[in-house]
Amino acid sequence: MSLSISYAKKSYFASMKERYTKGLPKKNKEEKIPNPFLKPEIAHHYEIAYGKNFGDSVRLDSALFYSNVKNSIAQVSIGDKKLQNKNHDDARYAGLELSLSYMTDSLDIGANYTYMSAKYKNKPDKIYDIPKHKGFLWTDVKILPSLSLYLSWELSSYRYSSLGLNGYVKTAGFGVGNAKFIYTPIKSLVLEAGVMNVFDKNYAYDDGYYEEGCVFFSNVTYKF
Incomplete structure (x- = not known):
């Protein structure tokens, strides 16, 4: 049996493409506006993981996780047919993972499942x-x-x-x-x-x- 609790803090700095890419305006098409002032995303990740062997052939692994992402970057509308990457809102990600495997000398079988809930903290917009x-x-x-x-x-x-x-x-x-x-x-x-x-x-x-x-x-x- 194994049990672990982990925490990680990570930063994501916007790429040159996210900051400076500008699409050429076209008829009936949106125009992309550069934003060189994007702040980095700061993410705090929390996880509790549990694993257990059942005999010599069966293994079960599971994990609960939660992430809090500050200054999440998203492409949003800023006016008439104009889009821009902005620090839209703080985002929340929560979910679980389950994995089950059966292994012998001649046959290995496995399955895993992930559930993920992703939402912005203050805005009803969808996370894509x-x-x-x-x-x-x-x-x-x-x-x-x-x-x-x-x-x-x-x-x-x-x-x-x-x-x-x-x-x-x-x-x-x-x-x-x-x-x-x-x-x-x-x-x-x-x-x-x-x-x-x-x-x-x-x-x-x-x-x-x-x-x-x-x-x-x-x-x-x-x-x-």
Whole structure:
């Protein structure tokens, strides 16, 4: 059994892109205004984590976390068809993580789940690009001593995506499956071949920017 409590303070300084990028004004399009005076985000992170083994094969891990982000940076409207990155408000992030795995000599199975609540402290605006629920399932089946099949499934609930001056849109949740064979003829050589997005799912993390469909791939890794 393991139990840990942690705290971290981190600072994020706005990038050159966030400070100085200016979009060219176009008809019926918003104009992006630079803001070189962005303050850094200051984040305080708190976490309590617990883990326990059940026998030789089963492992459970869990964590509760909370983050307080001061001077959170967001793109907001500042006038007629004008957008600017500003220190919008303090933000609060809270959630939990759960992970369960089962491992033997010939079979590994695992699953993890994350719940996230993200809100501004004083404003009703949405925080973009963060799903409330995320999950990941995987299994690694050893077919032969040097050959295994790895399957995974990524799950995500809806998230909010910015539409600039037009507000925001709620993007659809999705589930994406992947599969690959892993062949290790010798200890230093690994050959992989598989498929990403097996069922050719049409999905996007950001509205209008869709991810790749079904993709076949192969990798060769040699360790000296």
